[in-house]
Each structure stands twice: as structure tokens, then as C-alpha cells.
Amino acid sequence: MVALLGVGYCTLFAFYGGYGLLVQRKVAEIDPANKAFALAVVAGISALCITVANPLGGLLSDRTKSRRGSRVPWMAGGAVTGMAAALLLIPSSSIPVVAATACLAFATTNVFHAALAAIVPDRVPRSQRGRVSAAIGLATVLGWILGTQVVARISEFPALMLLGLGPVLATVLLSLFLGASPESDAASHSSPARLSGLLEAFDDRDFTLVFAGRALLTFSYYLVLVYLLYILQDYVDRPSGTSGVEAVADVVAISGGCALLATLLGGFLGDRTHRYRFLALVGGGVGAVALLIPLLSNTWSAFAVFAAVQGLAIGVYYAADTALATLVLPSSGSAGRDLGILNIAASGPPVFAPFAAALIVNSAGYGSLFTVASAGALIGAVAILGVRRVR
Numbered sequence: 001m002v003a004l005l006g007v008g009y010c011t012l013f014a015f016y017g018g019y020g021l022l023v024q025r026k027v028a029e030i031d032p033a034n035k036a037f038a039l040a041v042v043a044g045i046s047a048l049c050i051t052v053a054n055p056l057g058g059l060l061s062d063r064t065k066s067r068r069g070s071r072v073p074w075m076a077g078g079a080v081t082g083m084a085a086a087l088l089l090i091p092s093s094s095i096p097v098v099a100a101t102a103c104l105a106f107a108t109t110n111v112f113h114a115a116l117a118a119i120v121p122d123r124v125p126r127s128q129r130g131r132v133s134a135a136i137g138l139a140t141v142l143g144w145i146l147g148t149q150v151v152a153r154i155s156e157f158p159a160l161m162l163l164g165l166g167p168v169l170a171t172v173l174l175s176l177f178l179g180a181s182p183e184s185d186a187a188s189h190s191s192p193a194r195l196s197g198l199l200e201a202f203d204d205r206d207f208t209l210v211f212a213g214r215a216l217l218t219f220s221y222y223l224v225l226v227y228l229l230y231i232l233q234d235y236v237d238r239p240s241g242t243s244g245v246e247a248v249a250d251v252v253a254i255s256g257g258c259a260l261l262a263t264l265l266g267g268f269l270g271d272r273t274h275r276y277r278f279l280a281l282v283g284g285g286v287g288a289v290a291l292l293i294p295l296l297s298n299t300w301s302a303f304a305v306f307a308a309v310q311g312l313a314i315g316v317y318y319a320a321d322t323a324l325a326t327l328v329l330p331s332s333g334s335a336g337r338d339l340g341i342l343n344i345a346a347s348g349p350p351v352f353a354p355f356a357a358a359l360i361v362n363s364a365g366y367g368s369l370f371t372v373a374s375a376g377a378l379i380g381a382v383a384i385l386g387v388r389r390v391r
């Protein structure tokens with residue numbers, strides 16, 4: 001179970017990281033003079049699609065019955081459609097077409113994400129969610145590294161084929177495993193989620209605080225990450241002879257390597273102490289401090305230090321976040337729907353952030369991104385501090 005969930009999250013976030021970088025490159029090729037604003041438009045349209053697709057995909061999987069379980073059909077549909085939509089990016093020659101293909105690709109892969117996330121509360125005992133959370137965190141970071149490395153080193157069409165096939169193959173593996181399990185899925189619960197109650201999970205205080213903390217911490221991280229290519233091209237004094245895309249690959253490798261180590265440590269501590277709230281708080285606080293480093297210096301060495309410290313912070317946070325999310329769900333019968341809502345806090349910021357980043361960069365420059373991002377991470381950490389049901 002842990003190995004297959006790891007494969008699912010690794011391939012999903014390889015797609016997110018690689019495809020997101022390809023979208024940035026495509027936008028810059030089509031409209032280099034207005035790339036910041038154009039990317040914000042593409043991201044905003046995609047964000048609207050994600051906002052609907054993630055909780056709706058989770059809700060539909062809550063109510064689905066099939067021989068392979070309630071989650072697999074939506075994983076399969078999201079993976080295949082997402083791959084097809086991603087390939088449409090290659091011939092795109094205008095910003096509206098890029099926006100349409102990105103919207104479809106992100107929306108359908110978020111249906112996959114919602115169904116995948118619901119497997120944890122469906123199948124994993126509460127006492128074991130710490131180690132599963134750490135494994136998912138490792139897979140997430142590894143996937144992001146792989147996705148960006150593939151795009152940085154392989155041409156567009158083969159890269160998209162590799163990125164898109166990953167979730168499809170993960171669905172096949174999980175289908176074989178889940179289909180052989182005698183345990184019931186959330187679709188067989190006596191009180192499945194209702195469409196009319198899509199937002200009723202926010203009546204639960206702890207759920208709302210975890211959502212707010214995840215959204216703010218993720219937003220602060222992606223406020224910089226979604227513009228990483230442009231920051232490394234226009235703001236950081238990178239080594240001579242190193243292109244912007246190559247610099248992105250180097251930064252992700254540094255940050256990801258540190259995140260992998262921190263996730264292992266955070267998973268061990270979470271499993272031993274079950275202090276998931278505390279670990280998430282530490283990750284958010286350290287991340288807020290790390291985001292101030294590039295503000296103080298725009299040298300390549302300073303940015304490498306930032307990437308390392310930020311990676312450590314994200315690793316600790318990821319080690320606790322998945323477990324924390326599953327432990328504050330208001331009802332097991334609506335696990336898919338409610339995790340789909342929580343996933344908006346993770347998948348929405350990467351596409352909302354360019355809007356805010358464009359406003360900040362155009363009015364105050366790239367350096368100001370780090371101040372705003374640091375403040376967001378600090379507020380997100382404080383929100384997590386208010387959770388009561390989990391230590």
C-alpha cells in the first residue's frame with residue numbers, strides 16, 4: 001500500500017512540476033514581453049477549474065461503486081484525460097489556447113489527486129498515518145525533482161509523454177491492488193457525501209484551520225516557485241554559462257534533496273511522537289525565515305542556501321501534513337469530498353500565486369515576493385497552532 005501510494009504521488013507531482021515548467025516556457029515563447037501578466041491569466045483560469053474539479057472529483061468517488069473500488073475509476077479517467085490534455089500544449093500558439101489546455105490538464109489530474117488522497121483514510125489505520133504521511137511526502141518531493149529534471153533535459157514531446165504516462169501506470173498498479181482488497185471503500189459507507197453539503201466541512205473548526213494553514217504555507221512557497229524560472233533569469237546573479245532552465249533544475253535538486261532528508265526525519269519523529277501539529281508548525285516557521293534569505297542577497301550562493309533551508313522546512317511540513325489532514329476530517333463518509341477540498345489548499349496556490357506575483361513584481365520588483373511569501377508562511381504556521389484535536 002505505502003509503495004503504491006508513493007508511486008501515485010511521485011508520478012502526480014512529477015506531472016505537476018514538469019508540466020508547470022513547460023507552461024511557463026510556452027508562455028515566455030509566445031509573449032516574452034508580457035510573460036508575467038500572461039502567465040497570471042493562464043494560471044487564474046486554471047485555478048478556477050481546479051477549485052471545482054478537486055472537491056467534485058472527491059465527492060463523485062465517495063458515491064461511486066465499481067468492482068475496482070470507488071476511487072480507481074476517477075483516478076483512471078483523470079490520468080488518461082490529463083495526459084491527453086497535456087500533449088495539446090505542444091502545438092499551442094496563443095495564450096488562450098495555452099490557458100484552455102492547462103485548465104483541462106490541471107483539472108483532470110486534480111480529479112486523480114482527489115481520489116488518490118482518499119485512499120489513505122479509506123485503507124490506512126489512524127495509528128499508521130504518520131509513516132504513510134512521511135512516505136507520501138518523500139514521493140511528492142521526489143516527483144517534483146524528477147518532473148523538473150525531465151523537462152530541463154528532454155525535449156517537449158518525449159518529456160510530456162513520460163510525465164503523462166506516469167499517473168496512468170500508477171492507476172493500473174493501484175487498481176490491481178485495491179481490486180484484490182476485501183475492505184470496503186468510502187462509496188459503501190452508510191452516509192456518503194452530498195453535493196448540497198459541499199462546504200459543510202468548514203463548520204468544523206480544526207478542518208478550517210488545517211485548510212487555512214495548508215493554503216497559506218503552500219501559497220507562500222509557490223509564490224516564489226511558480227516564478228522560479230523568471231526569478232533565476234531576471235533577479236538572481238546566476239553562474240555564467242548557466243541558462244535559466246538549468247538553474248531551475250539545480251535549485252530543485254538542492255531543495256528536493258534537503259526535503260527528502262527532512263521528510264525521513266520528520267516521518268520518524270511523527271511516527272514516534274504523533275505530534276503532527278507541532279511538526280507542521282516547525283516546518284512553516286522555518287520556511288518563513290528561509291524566504292527572507294534571497295531578500296537580503298540576490299547572489300547564487302545565497303539562493304542555494306535559501307533552497308536548502310526551504311527544502312528542509314518543506315520536508316518537515318510534508319512529513320506531518322498528510323497525517324494531520326486525515327485526522328481532522330469531519331466524517332469518514334465524506335472523506336473523498338473533504339480531502340478534495342483540502343487538496344484545493346495544496347493545488348490551488350500554484351495557479352493562483354502568479355496573479356499575486358505579477359502584481360507584486362510589476363509594482364515592487366522580484367525581491368518583494370520574498371517578503372510577502374515569508375509573511376504568508378508565518379500566518380499559516382500560526383493557523384496550524386490553533387488546531388485542538390491533534391497535537
